[in-house]
Amino acid sequence: MRGSLCKGALYSIVTILLLVNKHGLEKVTNACNQVITAGGSSAQLVEQYLQPIAQIASQENEFIQLQNPPDGDCSIYSELYLREEKI
Numbered sequence: 001m002r003g004s005l006c007k008g009a010l011y012s013i014v015t016i017l018l019l020v021n022k023h024g025l026e027k028v029t030n031a032c033n034q035v036i037t038a039g040g041s042s043a044q045l046v047e048q049y050l051q052p053i054a055q056i057a058s059q060e061n062e063f064i065q066l067q068n069p070p071d072g073d074c075s076i077y078s079e080l081y082l083r084e085e086k087i
Helices: 007-023 025-037 043-063 075-086
Strands: none
Touching: 007 025, 007 043, 025 043
16 A cells, blocks of 8 residues: 555545544534635635634634623523524
């Protein structure tokens, strides 16, 4: 098998396996499918497809954190907000 795969292909495989460790199997599988569908075949393209996912996830975490917690009683707002979600 050593002779059938070039050094670059082995490097790409290892890189993709490391991405699985970092991002999870499902996300890397989806990124690989997108790369193959687009006609590509490199680990760099897989990494590029994963970048927006990582950036959006970090932005969502930043968005939900309050910079200044409210001073007043927010229970009325919470009741109205939760009621709208159930509808």
